[in-house]
Structures are given as C-alpha cells and as structure tokens.
Amino acid sequence: GAGVSQSPSNKVTEKGKDVELRCDPISGHTALYWYRQSLGQGLEFLIYFQGNSAPDKSGLPSDRFSAERTGGSVSTLTIQRTQQEDSAVYLCASSLLRAISYNEQFFGPGTRLTVL
Amino acid sequence: GENVEQHPSTLSVQEGDSAVIKCTYSDSASNYFPWYKQELGKGPQLIIDIRSNVGEKKDQRIAVTLNKTAKHFSLHITETQPEDSAVYFCAASPRRALTFGSGTRLQVQP
Numbered sequence: 001g002a003g004v005s006q007s008p009s010n011k012v013t014e015k016g017k018d019v020e021l022r023c024d025p026i027s028g029h030t031a032l033y034w035y036r037q038s039l040g041q042g043l044e045f046l047i048y049f050q051g052n053s054a055p056d057k058s059g060l061p062s063d064r065f066s067a068e069r070t071g072g073s074v075s076t077l078t079i080q081r082t083q084q085e086d087s088a089v090y091l092c093a094s095s096l097l098r099a100i101s102y103n104e105q106f107f108g109p110g111t112r113l114t115v116l
Numbered sequence: 117g118e119n120v121e122q123h124p125s126t127l128s129v130q131e132g133d134s135a136v137i138k139c140t141y142s143d144s145a146s147n148y149f150p151w152y153k154q155e156l157g158k159g160p161q162l163i164i165d166i167r168s169n170v171g172e173k174k175d176q177r178i179a180v181t182l183n184k185t186a187k188h189f190s191l192h193i194t195e196t197q198p199e200d201s202a203v204y205f206c207a208a209s210p211r212r213a214l215t216f217g218s219g220t221r222l223q224v225q226p
Contacts, residue, residue, distance in 0.1 A: 004159075033213060042122075043160070044207060045213040056212065098119055103148050103209050107159035 002004050002026070004108035005093050011081055021077045021111045025094030033093045033105060036068055042092060049075065072074045081116045089113070118143040120208050122217025127195050130225050137220045139206035140188045146208040149182060151190045152218075163204075164191070196224045201209045 005024045013019050026033050034046040045059035049069040060066070064082075069075040079086055089112050093105040119142040129135050141149075147168040163201040166173045166189065168173055168182045173180050177196075182189040182206035201224045 031212065035214075035216075042218045043207075043214070044174040045215070048213050052213065054209060055210065059213065068187075103214075104150070104165060105213060105214060107152075109159045 004092055004094055004106055006090075006108040006111050007046070007111065008111060010112045010114075011053045012116065015084060016081055018078065019082055019113065020079045020080075021090050021096075021113070023075045023077070023092030023108060025073060027073075028105060029094035029096050029106075030072070031095045031103075031105075032069055033095075034075070034077050035091045035093065035109070037091055039088070046077070046090075054071070078090050079113075084115075085113050087113055087115045118146060118208055118210050118215040120206060122220060124207050124220060125218065126221045128223045128225060130217050131196060131198060133196055135193045135200070135222055135224075137190060137191045137204055137206065137222075138206075139190070139217050140186075141208040141215075142152070142187065143210040144184075145172050145210035148205050148209040149180070150181060150209075151178075151191050152205045152207065152212065152216075154205065156202075160205060163203040163213065193222075196222075198224050198226050200224050204220065 011090045032049045035043040037043050046054040046069045064080045067077045089110040090112045093107045095105045121140045121146040150165035153163045154160045166182050176196045179192045203219045205219050
C-alpha cells in the first residue's frame with residue numbers, strides 16, 4: 001500500500017517568511033511524528049500525535065514551531081518567521097501503535113527546507 | 117532523557133566482508149531498538165528492530181544483538197554488497213518518540 005507522503009519535497013524560502021509542511025501518514029496509523037535532520041546529523045524529535053490525545057510537543061525548538069493534525073490523519077508543521085538555522089530536512093513518520101511496546105515507525109521521504 | 121551513542125561514524129569494508137555498528141543508550145526504560153538505513157535523498161527505512169525481551173534477532177544477512185545489562189546493541193551485516201552502502205541509524209525508545217544515534221556511513225567497496 002501507499003507509504004507516508006510529504007509535500008513539498010523541497011522548499012526554499014526567505015528569512016522571516018512562514019512555511020507549512022504537510023504529511024500524509026499511512027492509512028489507519030494512529031500515531032504521527034515529526035523529526036528534523038540537519039545536514040549530516042541524526043534525527044531530532046520535534047512533536048508526536050497519538051489519536052485524540054494532547055500532542056507531545058517536548059521536542060519543538062522554539063515557539064515559532066507548531067503542528068496540527070486534522071481528523072486524525074493529515075498533519076501540518078508550521079514554522080513562523082523562519083531563520084537560517086531552520087534549514088534542514090523535516091521528516092514525518094507514522095506508526096500503528098497497537099500495543100504499548102509496539103512502535104514501528106515508517107518514514108516519509110522528507111521535505112528539504114532551505115532558508116536564505 | 118534518552119541519549120544514544122553510535123560508533124563508528126564511518127565504516128569502509130570490502131564486498132563480502134562483515135560490518136558491525138555499535139550503539140549504547142542511557143535510559144533503562146528503553147524497550148524498543150530499531151535500525152534504519154538511509155540512502156541519499158530518501159527517508160530512513162526500517163531494516164530490523166529488536167524488543168527488550170529478546171537478545172538477538174536475525175533476518176537474512178542482517179542481525180541485531182541487545183545487551184540490556186550493559187545498555188548496548190549492535191547491528192551485524194554479513195556478506196556485504198555494494199547496495200548495502202548507505203547511512204545507518206540506531207535508535208532507542210523509552211516512550212513513543214525515537215532517540216537516534218548520529219549515524220554510520222557504510223561504504224562497501226566492490
């Protein structure tokens with residue numbers, strides 16, 4: 001079946017502009033995660049959604065970052081007043097999370113954000 | 117919070133040789149340890165995972181071992197092939213979000 005999809009694949013913006021990144025999880029997956037990968041680095045957790053529970057925002061680096069998940073499916077990550085240090089690949093993952101220890105996450109291809 | 121250390125950062129092997137990547141973690145509550153392979157320009161792909169109630173798991177040429185007492189786990193790739201060349205990430209999960217290692221760039225020389 002279809003995997004996790006993200007759009008756009010690439011985004012170039014000017015410093016100070018707002019950007020929105022979109023994630024479509026695998027159908028039926030109840031959990032959705034956003035991660036950030038800076039050039040040559042590992043993945044850094046940003047935010048996690050699970051069903052109708054309040055999201056875990058503990059990884060968001062500043063209040064310029066926010067995310068929402070509508071209807072338990074599609075998610076949008078918004079970065080306001082972008083800075084050059086926001087340049088990175090933003091990755092979305094989803095998981096079925098049937099049991100407390102079952103956390104197999106499937107990643108999308110990512111959105112490469114470049115802030116000029 | 118959880119901290120995951122991964123070594124080596126780069127690894128070059130000859131085709132047919134074995135490759136081993138090692139990770140350590142800090143949070144004893146971590147109970148899920150996946151390994152991801154990332155090719156250039158693509159998202160990470162899950163290749164194998166292990167849960168805390170298992171010491172070893174094998175899938176064809178790939179195996180993972182876990183030592184919960186020592187808080188370390190390893191990825192073993194046997195009979196390496198050029199298509200195994202990629203960046204490999206380990207991760208640990210005490211709760212929901214994964215904490216990733218910094219990655220190992222594996223280069224398999226034909």
